[in-house]
Amino acid sequence: MKIGFIGGGAMTEAIVCGISSQPWIKPQDIYVSDHKEDRCNYLKEKYSINAIVGAQSFIKTADVVILAIKPQTAFKAVDEIKDSVDAGAIIISIIAGLALADLEKSFPDNPVIRVMPNTPMAVSAGMSAIATGSKTKKADANIAERIFSSAGQAVIVEEKLMDAVSGLSGSGPAFIFILIDAMSDAGVRAGLKRDTAVKLAAQTVFGSAKMVLETGMHPAQLRDQVTSPGGTTIEGVHIMEQRGVRGAMIDAITAAVEKSKAMGKK
Numbered sequence: 029m030k031i032g033f034i035g036g037g038a039m040t041e042a043i044v045c046g047i048s049s050q051p052w053i054k055p056q057d058i059y060v061s062d063h064k065e066d067r068c069n070y071l072k073e074k075y076s077i078n079a080i081v082g083a084q085s086f087i088k089t090a091d092v093v094i095l096a097i098k099p100q101t102a103f104k105a106v107d108e109i110k111d112s113v114d115a116g117a118i119i120i121s122i123i124a125g126l127a128l129a130d131l132e133k134s135f136p137d138n139p140v141i142r143v144m145p146n147t148p149m150a151v152s153a154g155m156s157a158i159a160t161g162s163k164t165k166k167a168d169a170n171i172a173e174r175i176f177s178s179a180g181q182a183v184i185v186e187e188k189l190m191d192a193v194s195g196l197s198g199s200g201p202a203f204i205f206i207l208i209d210a211m212s213d214a215g216v217r218a219g220l221k222r223d224t225a226v227k228l229a230a231q232t233v234f235g236s237a238k239m240v241l242e243t244g245m246h247p248a249q250l251r252d253q254v255t256s257p258g259g260t261t262i263e264g265v266h267i268m269e270q271r272g273v274r275g276a277m278i279d280a281i282t283a284a285v286e287k288s289k290a291m292g293k294k
């Protein structure tokens with residue numbers, strides 16, 4: 029399978045990093061096109077893939093084309109390639125807010141799929157949601173699932189839920205990084221060295237997430253297991269509730285969801 033990326037930015041790098049060591053793809057079958065030559069050189073050297081300015085060298089023969097440019101530049105980039113892609117090629121867009129129906133107008137002969145991944149794909153812990161288009165066959169969806177689940181987990185959702193996914197798991201890593209940074213600051217404030225504090229905070233978030241995923245227990249039940257009567261944890265839980273941390277997180281994700289919806293209407 030030959031995969032070509034249009035746009036070699038942060039998310040493409042995370043996907044390339046996650047999939048380039050997989051047995052089902054060879055780095056020499058991964059192609060990236062980016063406007064910036066220095067970006068191409070960096071990706072080429074770091075991942076031993078092909079990275080070039082302009083997609084002409086691979087676009088006609090790519091089995092899968094992944095659109096990974098910013099929403100604002102999407103249609104300019106689509107115009108550059110739409111007449112060159114192979115009729116059988118699967119077009120996968122990871123662009124936030126861009127509807128399948130609009131993409132299908134540009135690629136009338138191709139199966140088109142929308143995916144919302146996240147940057148933890150770089151460390152094989154990604155979370156992606158896949159929405160299939162009107163011409164997508166089961167085999168095409170299987171290929172998308174193989175790509176995105178090989179560096180994490182992937183679920184199939186209806187397209188109308190893509191804005192929700194975008195705000196929760198697409199943007200989510202940024203919200204969690206802020207929490208980890210804040211937890212680390214608290215550790216430093218209490219006397220820990222910065223690197224020790226970051227490690228304690230990150231491993232605590234990692235372990236807590238693993239417990240939710242592996243025990244299947246409700247997060248509130250797991251929180252109760254930590255919260256001893258009259259102990260230390262309930263003091264912190266009280267402050268978190270008082271300061272509205274839970275409401276702030278709900279509002280942050282809701283704002284990201286609304287922005288994704290608004291981007292789709294432009």
Ligand SMILES: NC(=O)C1=CN([C@@H]2O[C@H](COP(=O)(O)OP(=O)(O)OC[C@H]3O[C@@H](n4cnc5c(N)ncnc54)[C@H](O)[C@@H]3O)[C@@H](O)[C@H]2O)C=CC1
Pocket residue numbers: 034035036037038039040061062063064067095096097098099101104105108122123124144145146147198199
């Ligand atoms: N960064 C993230 O965590 C996630 C991003 N996305 C989506 O992925 C897309 C890309 O996001 P990022 O990688 O963060 O953006 P980015 O700004 O890091 O990368 C975009 C790249 O595209 C290049 N580019 C622009 N026009 C081009 C063209 N016509 N041909 C070739 N290259 C071109 C730019 O030089 C830049 O390197 C966006 O649509 C975003 O909504 C989706 C999920 C998560």
Ligand SMILES: O=C(O)[C@@H]1CCC=N1
Pocket residue numbers: 124194198199
């Ligand atoms: O911030 C953004 O617009 C993109 C989409 C989801 C994560 N990053």
